[in-house]
Amino acid sequence: MGRVGEVVALGALGLGALGLGCSPHPDEGTVVEAAPGISGVPGGDEGVTAKQVSPISGGTLAISEAGMAVAADPDRDRVFLVDLATREVTPIATAARAEPGRVVIDSSDRAHVALRRTGEVLSIDLSRREVLATRAVCPAPRGLAYDDKLDALQVACDTGELVTLPASGGASTRSLFLGRDLRDVVVEGDTIRVSKFRSAEVLTLDAEGAVVNTARPATSSSIGLGTVGGFEASVAWRMVGAGNGRVVVAHQRANPGQISIGPGGYYTTVAPCATGIVHGTVSMLSNPSASDSEAMPQANPAFSHMVGPSDVAVSPDGKEIAVVSSGNSWSTNEPLRVGLIVMPLSELSGFDPCDQPGEPLAEGEPTSVAYTAQGQVVVQSRQPATIEVVGGPVISLSKESRADTGTAMFHMNSGFGIACASCHPEGREDGRVWNFVGIGPRRTQAVAGGLMATAPFHWSGDVADLPHLVHDVFVSRMGGPRPNRPQVEHFSDYLDRIPAPVKPSLDAAAVARGAAIFHRSDAECGTCHQGELLTNNNSYDVGTGGLFQVPSLVGLDARAPFMHDGCASTLADRFEPCGGSAHGQTAQLGAAEKSDLIQYLRSL
DSSP: OOOOOOOOSOOTTTGGGGOOOOOOOOOHHHHSBSSOOOTTSTTGGGOOOOSOOOOOOOOOEEEOTTSEEEEEETTTTEEEEEETTTOOEEEEEOOTTOOEEEEEEOTTSEEEEEETTTTEEEEEETTTTEEEEEEEOOSSEEEEEEETTTTEEEEEETTSEEEEEETTSSSOSEEEEOOSOEEEEEEETTEEEEEETTTOOEEEEOTTSOEEEEEOOOOOOOOSSOOSSOOEEEEEEEEEEEETTEEEEEEEEEOOSEEOOSTTTTEEOOTTOOEESEEEEEEEEOOTTSOHHHHSOOOOOOOTTSOOOOEEEEOTTSSEEEEEOSGGGGOOOGGGOOOEEEEEGGGTTTSOTTOOOOBOOOSSOEEEEEEOTTSOEEEEETTTEEEEETTSOEEEEEOOOOOOHHHHHHHSOOSSSOOGGGTSGGGSOOOOEEEETTTEEEEOOOOTTOOGGGOSBSTTOOBOSHHHHIIIIIIIISOOOOOBHHHHHHHHHHHHHOOOOOOOOOOHHHHHHHHHHHTOTTTOHHHHSOTTTTOOOOEEOOSSSSOEEOOOOTTGGGSOSBSTTOOBSSHHHHTSGGGOTTSSSOTTOOHHHHHHHHHHHHTO
């Protein structure tokens, strides 16, 4: 069985960073071992840290009608063009740390690649295998779709913009603001569908750009974790078109019920089969203009053996889907090594969640999947850098290694279908407020932007360091294997290198005025939010029901809702009663001053 996919679960930092209370820690010597550690991860017992790595996002592979594969590689800052017939590989370099992501191919045989961290779209002439242009589009482009009626690209941006960009070149012709956290975009006729990453919402827009419908994948039935209302849709890793007004969404579902923080609290072995408090699935949503029965989303079974999924593709005839993710790539448990699932789209609502035979894959860490025009499945691997035609050749893209212990530990299946990346997708957070037994609501905290200097961890600050966090969350609550000291050190290296979310475009004058207010002695914001990460790492009672750690404000704009219990849906709500009665001295600020202060907070 080949390697598979991961991406949905809780994490070694999983809910660990949420701010939970923990049972008394064992002696330091029992937290991590000198050896043997987790078997099967890169670097073995000693571990290894790669020169450069990016959190896994999937969706980095597209194939032209003529059989040219375009594989974006965010870990190597390359885009690889691969002639599947001759196996000839042409690498194209991007700017350092550009993080090439989603790929789309237009009707003129041009490939377009979203450069996630430089705010650009790279366009490539596939027939000549050369770069046509690199154009600025928005601070954080994520999704791409080709609009054949306009011969244009529709670009969905994490910072909230949906930008129309002529495919043949030139500046954008339209920019709509739809709210932060946009992910993928699908165009069919005059209809545009845009997904949101953390909430898994799908927005439907008309030709004028007006939002005419908002939908989410259906809530599931209970899966043995005592949930009455069922698992709720969250974290939409990938959305693709399936024709006839339909979209297929690869997403997670999460348990809204009470969660135990004791050993094994984040998973169950109860029927129908072992699964975590987060699991992955694939849903199909019809065009909302269809009849009610056709448009109603259906709750499909969980992919209980697959962490994720990170990517999904629909066959050219619209009858089949292929699903991959990376989490099982490092598993030594053969039944878990479900690397690729291929199934008829018609069976999506009726498959057995406990019996998901995977297609065999070569060794690797699959992240993305696509179909050729002839219906062959092609899988892209992160490490080693390859593309594999399933049942055919494996083509090497680069010999430059990105083997990384921390990447493996963050994305790996703990053994129960959960991983760190499940609650911290792409090193960020899932936007959820979890309900913990004996503790109450806790908002998932972000990992990105510099984690290690923010210890102690959890909202309650009760976990002193990373070894204890790994032991309490990954090993105890998630049921994962115990790493040794070198592996935890490499994990620490990885976590500390996850970059903060890209900042939005803001009014510079308002940001400057807000900065002055923030640092004024009478406002007292900088009393606790100080230093490079804007936290003094202490705990205070600010009138919100107890002592809580001062969170870092880095990347704040990307992580609504706010506060430990998520009571503030927006930053403006933070200045209402739920923000606390002793949370700085901001009650005296006027409306204009609060507005400027919010602009500064969004810029951090």
